[in-house]
Amino acid sequence: MTRSRRFAEAALTGAVALSCAVSATQAQAAPSADTPVATVQLSRTVPTEVQYRWSGASGFQYWLPEGGSGATTSVDYPDFTPPQHAGPDDLATGNDVSNTRSGSTVTQKHLSTGATATVQIPDGQTYEAATGWSVLTQDGSGAPHVLRAAADGTTTDLPVTGLPAGAKPTKYVTGGSVRRAAVVYTVDGTTGVGLVDLADGSLRPYVTGLTAAPTKVLFNDRWLVADKKAIRVDSEPGTAPGTITGQYYGTPQAVVGDHLLTGISKDENDPIFLPAGVGPALWDVSLADNSSRTLLPGAEGHFGITPDGGLLITAGPSSVDWHVYRVTPTGDGDVTSKNVLDVPAWKTRPDGLALAGGELQMYGSTGNTGAYGFYTIPLDTTGRPTALQTRRGPALAPASPCLAGDAACPQMEALGDGRVAYLWTDSAGKESMNVVGEDATTIRNLPTGDAGGRLLTGTGRYALYNGGTAGVQEVADFPKAAAGTIILNRTRTAAALWGQRLWTPGSTQGTVVAYDLKAKKNVATVSTGTPCTPSELQAVNTWLYWSCGTAGPAGVYDRATGRAITVPSGPARLADGYLVRENRTTHELLLTDFHTGTATTRTVAVLPTTDQNTGAGNGRWAVDRFGGNVAYLTDTAKVALVTANVPTSPLAQMEAQTDPVAGGPATSNPWKPVWQLSKPSTWTLTLTTGTGTLVRTLTGTSTAATVRASWDGYRQDGTRAPGTYTWTLTAEPRDGQGPNLTLTGTTTVN
Secondary structure, eight states, X not given: OOOOOOOSOOOOOSTTTTTEEOOSSOTTOOTTSOOOSEEEOEEOSSOOOOEEEEEOSSEEEEEOTTTSOSOOEEEEXXXXXXXXXXXXXXXXXXXXXXXXXXXXXXXXXXXXXXXXXXXXXXXTEEEEEEETTEEEEXXXXXXXXXXXXXXXSOEEEEEOBOXXXXXXXXXXXXXXXXXXXXXXXXXXXXXXXXXXXXXXXXXXXXXXXXXXXXXXXXXXXXXXXXXXXEEETTSOTTOOOEEOOSOOOSEEEEEETTEEEEEEETTXXXXXXXXXXXXXXXXXXXXXXXXXXXXXXXXXXEEEEETTTEEEEEEEEETTEEEEEEEEEOTTSOEEEEEEEEEOOOEEOOSEEEEETTEEEEEEEOSSSSOEEEEEEEBOTTSOBOSOOEEOSOOBOOOOOOOTTOSSSSOEEEOSSSOEEEEEEXXXXXXXXXXXXXXXXXXXXXXXXXXXXXXEEEETTEEEEEOSSSOEEXXXXXXXXXXXXXXXXXXXXXXXXXXXXXXXXXXXXXXXXXXXXXXXXXXXXXXXXXXXXXXXXXXXXXEEEEESOSSSOEEEEETTTTEEEEEOOSSEEEOSSEEXXXXXXXXXXXXXXXXXXXXXXXXEEEOOSXXXXXXXXXXXXXXXXXXXXXXXXXXXXXXXXXXXXXXXXXXXXXXXXXXXXXXXXXSSSOBOOXXXXXXXXXXXXXXXXXXXXXXXXEEEEOBTTEEEOOBOSBOTTSOBOOEEEEEEEEEEETXXXXXXXXXXEEEEEO
């Protein structure tokens, strides 16, 4: 018989094999809707627990208690060749046998050949253990027996000999061998450990005179280990065991070859506390010379001793890069490890999602303690994932309450610079605008002094908030590596924020005014032709979207060409050259492309008819305003990604922070300029002297749509000199659409 390999989840892309799978069909869409280019799912940060049901020479069976289907899955080793003959007459073939007991009957099955046998436990004997083709029992007097199936279908009974006079077995242990089994016994008030040769039933004591029963008894065909005592199986009778002195952490888990393997196991009753700076791993102590090493970093979970002298263990750098490793002996007694299964990450449902600058931001609970967090998956220009999920920000308290009709909890907005702004409510009901994403630990908190408000939008360093009770509108500034501040407090109106400009209705119907948040003055008035005082405004690049209410007219005005374009009414999200809205009756997600001057609408998705959110925008669907695409939540808690197929605007600067460093720059305090651009780019930053001599060249790729560079003030050759230098930033659009952007300025080295 041959077992088929069955994986819990198959991934169809190489770069994102554990967190993202490119879909060949759309799981939750009408025939007329776009087919997603990919689907992803928020993965738990806790590694998936793998429990081993059976292991042998040809493979193993496992079960996922968390996030799994509940079924046992089999994995075959592709390089295993089944033996020509397998049966109880050849103990070595027992390393691929599964034993199943029902009452006094033990059914044995060789998993790679299909050979079977049945062992009948005699009356008066009790089952103790089974390994390979052998079953260990104990009779009423306390004497151990080895049972095996005979060729004629009967059961042979081999009494164990060699147990010291007066000894009483207290424990039977199987391990990394089908030729031997361990027996722990007491005699004259002390404890001993011996190995039974299962071929002839003879027992040889190896460790004697213990004052207490050993916590761990591990063995293979070369070594026996009882706690810190170790002895060669082939040592001369009377040889005293040695003491293991090699450094290791965790608990002994298996003997493989000439090595004791230790680690942190979920099977242990008592927790193991590791020293500061020491993470979980599979450690290796040589039983020959007591040298020690780390064999597999990041190893923890359940350990599975295999009867062919090996070990199964889960290990990996994260939950989305998690694997089962098979550790086996080499011919010279050393050990080697091999990845035999990619374990799918335990998935969870995101409570909010957003898109910005080719990054999918998901918010949800990803641990086992109820902590929440923001996680990012980078996307290519079509919306396909290019890497695994990473954390953007610290673990957070559970989401704060949301207003009825909110699209997500909490309200969140990806800012286009790798950061996320979100609204949070404290225990007193007061709201704060929080920003995370500049690293994995920092959170910027800015109280609004209000409650029941809404986070309208944000770009780069700025976020726009409508108060819920005071009728005010606030603009918050979260500059690079600094706490946020409220820089503008005004009476609430329709408003849009793009870069450092706040757009609000003008004093004359049909006009909107741009207020520069840095210059602190109005800098432009645009006549859009709006037939009302807008109830909503949105801005992206040169596009201005206005709406006269849910049932009223709506339109887009292109500041670059002066074109006014009528678009469908209803709650919508503006992007670069298109907008997206949701029909809550038909559950269609509709994309209106207006970049040519004429609005055309298509269905990009049909959303689930029931969902946890009742609003629109950044909860069950999201739009990338920074030259990107569309994402939506499916009924299976996955996030589907759809290509917008709308040309993007030329790369442009929205805002910049390039002030020189006071007293610097220096290695410990470099110049860290930030340029907020309109879409992702790859960039080159050059620094030259006043005469044009090149001093330094820096290169990189934007974080979302933001360029962040760092210069310590040193030339390319490692020397340093005070002076004023000209910087030139050349940014190339990552989507290949439009010309490069060139910006220039000066900075000073003191």
